[in-house]
Amino acid sequence: MLVSNLHDRRSIRSRLLLRSPRRLWACANHPLLHKDRVRLADLAGEPFLMLTVDEAERSAMRYWQRTSHVPNVIFCTLSAEAVRSLVATGMGITILSDMVYRPWSLGGHRIDLKTLDDDVHTIDVGLALEEQGPAFPGGPRFLRVRRLAYPGPDPVQFD
Numbered sequence: 001m002l003v004s005n006l007h008d009r010r011s012i013r014s015r016l017l018l019r020s021p022r023r024l025w026a027c028a029n030h031p032l033l034h035k036d037r038v039r040l041a042d043l044a045g046e047p048f049l050m051l052t053v054d055e056a057e058r059s060a061m062r063y064w065q066r067t068s069h070v071p072n073v074i075f076c077t078l079s080a081e082a083v084r085s086l087v088a089t090g091m092g093i094t095i096l097s098d099m100v101y102r103p104w105s106l107g108g109h110r111i112d113l114k115t116l117d118d119d120v121h122t123i124d125v126g127l128a129l130e131e132q133g134p135a136f137p138g139g140p141r142f143l144r145v146r147r148l149a150y151p152g153p154d155p156v157q158f159d
Contacts, residue, residue: 047092
């Protein structure tokens with residue numbers, strides 16, 4: 001689950017599996033992509049496409065609220081594919097996670113990324129278990145599958 005969205009951490013223990021950065025998404029050759037540094041202030045006047053699925057809008061507003069700027073939201077949708085298509089055709093920009101990034105839209109247009117200089121928090125995927133609940137019996141098997149998909153050190157241990 002998205003452990004970065006957990007609000008009450010007293011009753012839930014979580015283990016991070018994957019951290020996905022959020023970046024600026026823009027159509028190929030968008031002027032912002034050619035700047036050395038891009039900050040949220042640079043995006044404030046741009047037409048912004050807001051994904052509203054799950055807690056995406058609330059999460060996005062958390063990093064905007066740390067600035068004196070607000071996004072110029074021209075379209076809100078639950079559909080990541082709609083946002084992807086609108087960005088790719090140059091209708092607007094967005095900030096989304098690498099986890100849902102693909103460099104093209106279904107219409108065949110290109111989408112490019114730019115890392116922001118502002119602190120735009122990551123999306124963290126992990127396991128969540130009840131604090132007082134039983135151990136996760138499938139944990140060792142799960143870790144074997146995880147090692148095949150994402151080689152490297154295990155970020156989690158199961159009791």
